[in-house]
Amino acid sequence: MSTPLSTPKIRIRGLHKAFGSKIVLDGVDLDVEAGTSMVIIGGSGSGKSVLLRCILGLIEPDAGSIEIDGENLLTASRSRQDALRRQIGMLFQNAALFDSMSVGENVAFGIRAKHSDRSGAPPSRAQALQMAGDLLKQVGLDPSVGDLSPSELSGGMQKRVGLARAIAGNPNIMFFDEPTTGLDPIMGAVIDGLIVDCVQKLGSTAIAITHDMASAQRIGNRAAMLYRGQLIWQGDASELMNSGNAMVDQFTHGRREGPITMELRK
């Protein structure tokens, strides 16, 4: 096993998280090199979303370390944690658009929130709305969509708006939580294409979690599989469908028979 020459953009060591007696993350170790798009696959309840939420600070892990650019998030001061996490843009599974705001205001919110943190003076609302129009264009939406409310958009359009909001602060780390869930295959491919474009354009490091193998191969250049709270395999995304690992192969090919057993709740 070779040692990376540079500090990974994200380094996770021994991450543990349990909810009551249920262990969700059981000593996860993961390195994500700068500029890499890492795809994490795994069954429902395997801990993928919890892992992302721990990095984002939405859930506090029980033990372990999470480093960004070599700095441990969990032991840093609150203000330093905030500064480190400001580098992260997140696209939620259901886009999580604010339904009390218009589409344009959603994107403008991302612009004002992130820019105010960096320069101290956020752009005015009018300026932010204008910038939001440009971002909507960037994700393939007409700027006039900005006047609509999120509930008037299709699932695919909501994902695009969520992506526009996520990239509003020019993040150098991006997280994608099941970006193609609920979308038809064509729209899934379109969203994946947009994600790849945005990540490349920003030069970001990305982590995506997904069940969708086609999406995983389109988005990622590295891949890992979580099973029962542990990373059981890491490799190139191109090896996903032929990893040589029995569990990964069963999962990626959707076979009922194999070492992975489905737990049914009694």
Add this chain to the structure above:
Amino acid sequence: MNAVLDPIAALGRAALGLIKQAGALALFALEALSHLVRPPFYWRIFFSSLIETGFFSLPVVALTALFSGAVIALQSYVGFGQYHIQSAIAGIVVLAVTRELGPVLAGLMVAGRVGAAMSAQIGTMRVTDQIDALTTLSTDPMKYLVTPRLLAGTLALPCLVLVADILGVMGGFTVSVAKLGFSPSTYITATLDSLKTMDVVVGLVKAAVFGFLIALLGCYNGYNSRGGAEGVGSATTAAVVGASILLLLFDYLLTDLFFSQ
């Protein structure tokens, strides 16, 4: 043995649960209040909550106060008739409305209307990841969602109660003059004689406390809701029931504090 101990254990668990909830609510309130003195303050959310709580609750509070004043006048007339002291009706109406009915009824109406809405709105944001999205956009959800609503609730309810006081007295006046045959000038004179600044001020203080509690329970239950639509529904119910009970409890405590001497 178990038949004796089980109920005691259940009672103990319930008491511990209640203490835990009270502690969590107090910490939630303290954290929200701490954001009042730490910029930025979200004025747009504050003004929007102020209008939602104050202005849009005006019709329901006004009607409640008007009819309550009228009912008190009517009931007092019947009751006092037995002792031939119907002339005390104006004083009773103004006392009841300014000290109790104005703040309590306005509070209960606002708890049902605004407390439920706050809980449902914040609860929906919780279960649809909108609150997590706020965090990822470098925005503290407590500062953005809770603090402006607490301040708006605390300031809006006294304004509503002032209107309720006036309309409650007007309700009593209308029934007394139009139905019970009182002279308008006599009634107004008796009302003014019975009107005490202290009663009105204490009513407004109560209203501010009630407004804070309603917003606090609405935000707290919404913020901690879990499990989709059912969780939001439960949070909304808990917000209204909890606010109503706390409101009556604090009404007693404040009445005891100000009027027991």
